[in-house]
Amino acid sequence: MKTIVIDGLGLIGGSTALAIRQKWPDHQIFAVDVNDIALEFAQSHGLVDGGFDRIQDIAATADFIILAAPVSIILEHMEQLAEMQLKPDVIVTDVGSTKRQVMAKAKILTDQGIIFIGGHPMAGSHKTTVLAARADLFQSAYYFLISDTITDQQHRSAIKSLQSLLSGLDVKWQLISALQHDRVVALISHLPHIIASGLVNMSQDELSHSPLSLKLAAGGFRSITRIASSDPEMWTDILLSNSNTIGDKIEHFVRILQQVRQAIAQSDRDAIWNYFYSAKITRDSINTQAGRHVPNFYDLFINIPDQVGAIAKVTHILEEAKINLINIHILEIREETDGVLQLSFSNQKDLIDAKGELQRRGLSVVGGD
Template identity: 70%
Template structure:
């Protein structure tokens, strides 16, 4: 049976979901909606979508399933618009918004009309946000939250089964939570870290202003810690404002933690300082142990490269000639007259193994694969 899927928002998430649906259900018609003409053109040329529109009202009436993949503020506006449109009987509307309380509050408008609304959020992504970075296996082994607030009756559970069947190719781990639980979780493990990473980068910029060393020293751990500060500023402004009170509480709590550390340093309290780091180490090591028991959604290879012009290009040339698909490349550290380290990401273990073999054959030093 052929279905029509409308995906509203063709960024990294919307584009990746479209690719996964295309692979799993090639007979389905996928319609993309985006105000960015270049995103629609890119998606159509690569057959990620079958048709594209700038406005949701031009195609929503054709949809069996509507997936809202725009920023939260846009999702809320489009939910209002959808309540005024003539939609197919039995249509399912879902979203992938980064926060859920506001969205689920507005979902009552659909319930009153007998329309199934399923709140959702796949916990995977990248600091790259456009459709050009999308890939079908972006979500592999990631958690995909479904919001329990409106899923209390049998018809809703049937709609969830239909949505999960549609998204089967994502290979995610489904997790049912309330909207409140969700926003608390993402505030702690995603939103607050983005605030801190950007704060560290801004502080370093101020600290190094006028220095001849500037940010050249900001490599290694600092660069890895603050990678997420490269994320889209408009998107993260929208996310923070949609989770305001929860984040204010988290910031206050973190300020208290910093004050305790400051007091321990002022008083030269070695025990308190050591306990601060020891507690974090125990928790962080347990995260590593849990993560290693699951399949990753990407596979990393670390390669030593010499400090000379063309070293990075040589690596990419070798992989291209070997027809190995490279998902991402990250320069971890390069210092003058010292070998640098490239982090190469692949979608599967076979590509990683083939890449390691090809690079070694060309005399490059592979440190390890993960």
């Protein structure tokens, strides 16, 4: 039996606790959080065996310490751990969204012989509290492990132990340096959040005064700006912990927008066409490469009417057929017409079975070939 301490009971920390609980029911799991409501919820729903508001009150008993708070808090708590008497073979890891600051701070632990493994599961939701936690949140997602401190056999053995503990997450492990990680996530995660929030902020006045715009925003606009509903506290912390890299990405994107603006002003049809064509080719190649090499999800798309109970009908069909659905996304719901429901599965068999069941029940399904 192992003792696990999860420091931070948000969506990621809570979901990690759930996945460990299901895989290793005999392990003891304790949580640290300043939010009493989160601790009470986690204990009453069996996610953890106990809760504390200070990491100093429980860390000394831990075989594994998982730092799942915002990066700024992770850095503070790493300093606190460095001043404590921990178990000699304890493994400390984190799930922070940026890595260079964390890995730099890790030196105060590794200098004392404490094993630290930087990590980041590429999973989440715009819902960020423990109330939204679920054990399958990470299924088929990438889980980055940071290579900077993996220098000897002891660390490689610790990684195997950590991967065994987290095997219930059902993730795809990926080794990467802290520098490369922060560059990648700045482009594929941080910048898109900035852009989505910028679009919403830019449209705020027009949408609030125009009923027509509000109706239109219920379709594609709402879909592409969904991530703007994410926790502002969390995203403030993320941007400040990766500021230089994100600043470079913003400047690059601004230059691209300026080029498009110039092409429009000059009626440069070829430049505008090339802008969209280049994006199409690159986007299509991402789909192709993902499907050939490392498929994250297997997706079906359903034309679904904007009616009460329409989505429940779909999920009920899958439940009756005992088909595991790992993600569902409303791409577009418009008045007086069909919307598009995206269903994601973890493997090809589930996708094929789902397509057959849904078509047999009269639903219009696209994909799965």
